[in-house]
Amino acid sequence: MRSKDRERMRAALAVATLATVSAWPAIAAAQDDANREYLFHSQFAEHCKRAMPPLSKQIDSAFSAWQSRIPAQRLAAIRDYAGSKAGKRMAQYVGVGISVASGDNKLVASYQCVERINDWGRIDYPAVTNSQIDSAAAKPLLASIAPLALARLDCPTLDGVSAAPATAAKADEASIPLETWTFSGCGRSHAVGIDRRSDRLGLAGKDRSALSGF
Structure with a gap:
């Protein structure tokens, strides 16, 4: 992915993130309002399923896990x-x-919806080997990628994640290839690149685009 394209994608993410944050007070005026909090999370789940259909099963599972932590009597009242x-x-x-x-930007959804899956589901992924x-x-980086990889594998859980040094590649001015991570599950595997950008690590742009459905 070209540097200019990556910058446009980052700008779109930043704008959408700010918009979501600014809209939150209007959407849920009080953090302790259980009804509005529930509606916010349930509607965000629906939004993610529309924006990122391959994540639907994980969204449903994670949202169910979030609901399971609400006391039964309280949850019944909220659902009523x-x-x-x-x-x-x-x-x-x-x-x-x-x-x-949030709009229909799949790049934005690839960040926001994965964050929701991890927040709701409190998923414990296997550690990256080698x-x-x-x-x-590595742990938060793995969490930010795993739901996208699971969607590609069409698998509910990971059997493992292994790392290898990145193959020689020409680095652009924004990122340097660091490692290749291979996600395995349900008898299938999928490899993605891990890049270093300045002082940050992240999923290679081309792989995020592919996993996000661009």
Whole structure:
């Protein structure tokens, strides 16, 4: 991916992220409002399934895990509200707010929806083997990629993730190839590049584009 294209993608992500943050007070006026919080999360789940269909199974599983941590009596009351006329009206408003803030940008969704999966599901992925990246840095990096890799593998869980030094490649001015990570699950595997950009590590641009459905 060309540097200019990458910069445009980053700009789109930054704008959408700011929009989502700015819209949050209007969507859920009080953090402790359980009804609005539930509607926000449920509508974000629906948004992610529309924006990133391959993530749908993981979204459903993670959102179910999030709901399971809510006390049963409280969850029942919240669901009653969600099914009421007022709740449905509020859900529609919340859904529109999320859609306007996030748009249909698959790059933005590849970050936001993966973050939701990890936040809701609290998933414990297997550690990356043979990586030269410090484990403290590798763990969050793995979490940011794993749901996309699982969607490509069409598999609910990872059997393992292995690392190898990146093959020789010409680095552009923005990123330097560092390692190749191979994700395995359900008898299949998929390899992606890990790049260093300035002082940050991340999924190679071409692989994020491919996994995000560009």
